[in-house]
Structure formats: C-alpha cells, structure tokens
Amino acid sequence: MNVQACNLDNCPEGENEGLREPIAVELFKALADPSRAAILSSLASAGRPLRVTEVGTCCPQDLSVVSRHLTILREAGVVESERRGREVWYRLETGGLVRYLRNLADAFESCCPAASSEEGNHGEK
C-alpha cells in the first residue's frame, strides 16, 4: 500500500518518488462526492456537533444514505462520532486534514518551483 490507498492516518511517506507527501487517495475519494461535501459544509456551518437527523437536512437523500456518508467521512478521519443515548453526534475533526493539506501544498510547491512560479493565474476566481 503506497499511493494506491492511504488515508490521513495510514499514509506512508517516502514511497512516492517525487512528492515529499504521498497523495492520500482514499481521503480524496471521501471528499470527492457532492453529498459528502454538503455534509461537511453543514457541519462547518453549524459550528457544533450534529445528530445524524440534523445532518440529514442538508441533502435530499435518504437518511440511510447520509449515515453511510458519515461513516465514510469518519473512516477518512475527517469527522468523529459519539453515541449519546440513542443519538449519535458527529463533529468535524479537521486537525489531521488541515495538517495534511498544508503538507501536500508545501510538497507540491517545493517539488516544482519553476512550474508554480511560471504561471500564476490559475485558481483565481
């Protein structure tokens, strides 16, 4: 397992030839879905843990679908869950994500400084 499938907490370093930081394919898979993006936005806008039912108001899908998406996000290390009584509370856990995104940005920047300085008009709105 190198680039093929790694997440925030099991991504080995040094297996990629050119990038200091391996590309966390499984993490990006978790982020690469509009429903899950909406769920993350919902959790972010709430600013507090939400029950599954509350998260479900963010998207038109069935609650079972939302539950599955939350499981995927939890396994990717982006949210955490805690059971309280018969409710399950989900909250963002972005510490590892933030660190990883910054490390990856640094890695891309330092691996090809010429390319990133040659053209500077990308990503602008």
Added chain:
Amino acid sequence: MNVQACNLDNCPEGENEGLREPIAVELFKALADPSRAAILSSLASAGRPLRVTEVGTCCPQDLSVVSRHLTILREAGVVESERRGREVWYRLETGGLVRYLRNLADAFESCCPAASSEEGNHGEK
C-alpha cells in the same frame, strides 16, 4: 453549480454556508485515483515536462488510459499540456492547486477552531 461540481478555476465562493472555501469536488475526483496519483508523482519526480510515453512508464496501464488520465488532470487544472511536433508534453501546474489547498486548510481551521485543537493526534504517522 455550487458544491456539486467545481474545480480550481470555476469554484464559486459564498455558496457554502459554513466554509469560506467551497469543496472542489471535481478537483478531488481527479486526485482520488491511484493511477493519477502515480502520474502526478512521476511528473513531480521528473522535475520537468514529460511526454505521454514517458509518463506511461509510471503505471502498467495502456497508454490510452494514461492519456485519458492526463486529460482529466488537465481539466482539473493540475497539469498543462503543450504540443511540440508530434509529441505532447505535460507538466505540473500546481500554482492554483497549492493556493486552493492552503485556502481550504485555512477555512477548515477557522470554521471550527475548537475541534481542531481539541484532538491533535490525527494525521501523524
């Protein structure tokens, strides 16, 4: 089109309720494949533009598959291509990517400061 499908260069801001920076689903889709991750690593380790045939040595797939992956990466704004004679050279274009990753990291960090400081042991190897 808000969170549903956006890339580095067409991702509107302000449509997400809680995150300053929208989640670029299409960009993450492009990064969420092991073959494309290997291609990016290959380009990064080369430190220079590569022809499609050269990129193809990074992965066992057919060259047509590699060509398609490069197209996806180009449409995601991560690489750029230039035709010279009968060869097509691909090179990393990470300026927008680096900016976006840092903006997203900042957005996640500032949207839920309590969550990201509460637990600090994620993402460590």
Added chain:
DNA sequence: TGCACGCTTGCACATTCATGCAAGCATTGT
C-alpha cells in the same frame, strides 16, 4: 414488557468510471 425513536445494515438497482483493444488523427521523415 412493550413501544417509540434514532441510527445502521442488507439488498437491489442504476449510474459512473477505469481499463484495454482497435481505429483514427496529427505530425514528421523518406
């Protein structure tokens, strides 16, 4: 003990997507 509530899981289905092979297109060289 029985019931309601909240969430998860099993199953089926439709769509998306990665892949390989073959054919096509663009360019260069003879």
Added chain:
DNA sequence: ACAATGCTTGCATGAATGTGCAAGCGTGCA
C-alpha cells in the same frame, strides 16, 4: 505520396459507487 511515430478517441466490459427501501439493532420511556 507514403510510411512511421506519438497521441487521442470510439467502443465494449467489468468493477466500484451512490441511492432508496425495508428490516434490524440499540436505547430510552411509559
């Protein structure tokens, strides 16, 4: 003009994935 090289595109196929419905499981309450 013709052939060779380099890359892309059309087509078919198998795998992965998102989704909904129904059933199941855990918990609290009467």
